[in-house]
Amino acid sequence: MAAVSIPSAEVLLSKRVQEMAVTGEDPSGPYIGRNEHDDTEEVSPENSPIPVVDLGCSLPQKPSSKETEENLEKLKSALSTWGCFQAIGHGIPRSFLDEVRQVGREFFQQPMEEKNKYAKPVTEFEGYGADPAPEEGEPLNWSDRIFLELVPEDRRNYRLWPQNPTSFKKTLEKYTEEIKRVTQIISKSMAKSLHLEENCFLKQFGERARLQGRFNYYSPCKRPDLVFGLKAHSDGSGYTILMHDEPGLQILKDGKWYTAPKNPDALLVLMADQMEIMSNGIFRSPVHRAVTDSERDRISVAVFYTPEDGKEIGPEEGLISEETPRAYKTVKDYAMFHIGYYQKGMRSIHAVKV
Ligand SMILES: O=C(O)CCC(=O)C(=O)O
Numbered sequence: 001m002a003a004v005s006i007p008s009a010e011v012l013l014s015k016r017v018q019e020m021a022v023t024g025e026d027p028s029g030p031y032i033g034r035n036e037h038d039d040t041e042e043v044s045p046e047n048s049p050i051p052v053v054d055l056g057c058s059l060p061q062k063p064s065s066k067e068t069e070e071n072l073e074k075l076k077s078a079l080s081t082w083g084c085f086q087a088i089g090h091g092i093p094r095s096f097l098d099e100v101r102q103v104g105r106e107f108f109q110q111p112m113e114e115k116n117k118y119a120k121p122v123t124e125f126e127g128y129g130a131d132p133a134p135e136e137g138e139p140l141n142w143s144d145r146i147f148l149e150l151v152p153e154d155r156r157n158y159r160l161w162p163q164n165p166t167s168f169k170k171t172l173e174k175y176t177e178e179i180k181r182v183t184q185i186i187s188k189s190m191a192k193s194l195h196l197e198e199n200c201f202l203k204q205f206g207e208r209a210r211l212q213g214r215f216n217y218y219s220p221c222k223r224p225d226l227v228f229g230l231k232a233h234s235d236g237s238g239y240t241i242l243m244h245d246e247p248g249l250q251i252l253k254d255g256k257w258y259t260a261p262k263n264p265d266a267l268l269v270l271m272a273d274q275m276e277i278m279s280n281g282i283f284r285s286p287v288h289r290a291v292t293d294s295e296r297d298r299i300s301v302a303v304f305y306t307p308e309d310g311k312e313i314g315p316e317e318g319l320i321s322e323e324t325p326r327a328y329k330t331v332k333d334y335a336m337f338h339i340g341y342y343q344k345g346m347r348s349i350h351a352v353k354v
């Protein structure tokens, strides 16, 4: 009897998960990444204790007050325990966040023929499709995504930016401006929360710091117990600003997976490995993953904020002392290094510890 051959990851990745979901295919082969024996506790979004921090208290024009001090303390505590927080008071109206989520949804709702105008080769990163094939044995994600360079503007590849929906380009350009403004507030607030000079992180990120956008589309899956929408990882950026329209993101803390709530007004700010390095390990880069649902689809929009290419970054000098010695080496182009480890299902942060 001929053996049943499982298509290779490359073959599978040339087809979109959304197509498989529409035709009612069960996940198979390399998509099976979840183990039914994994009984790590999952905490539902209704009980989510992910801290909420009001960035409005840290706006540049606001004079320092007791309220600001308390808020900075809250920020530091959130980042050193959870490695993330739900940001409110960021100044982006909910109606505009809805618009960004909506153009993302409308893009994925279009026929394959339209979306494929922005398709990338399997091995590339930028464009519409799936991430490049991981190392053998690593699961594939039950999701499709479109990944686009946003800042510096001269890195934008507009040929890969959807022309439909027609408002996609304008909406994403405006969202990029808003996120750029928010990264200034967050980077300064984080520095102040550690009693450092407020521009120190911005200086490390550099003048040509990067913003990259990733719209993730999670199709429903008949067997959510067998797949991950996005397998467990930490991000290789400095930090990531994320929003979504349904629960599905889970953050690992103290051995439990906490599901982030829907919170349509909030931006979820997740520390990534390079902020863990710059903060000398005070801030945590949390492991997170996305799970799927048997009925519901989901959109998430992640913007990765990353130090400029070729720039050395490392722990802030002001955080190094005899009691708190340097914990990480100086690194350069860490995000690239991180991808290699991600493809093997490993964390790269351990490789840069002193
Ligand atoms: O969909 C999500 O909520 C998670 C996305 C994510 O972790 C990523 O794009 O790196």
Ligand SMILES: [Fe+2]
Pocket (backbone or CB within 6 Å): 233, 234, 235, 240, 288
């Ligand atoms: Fe992530």
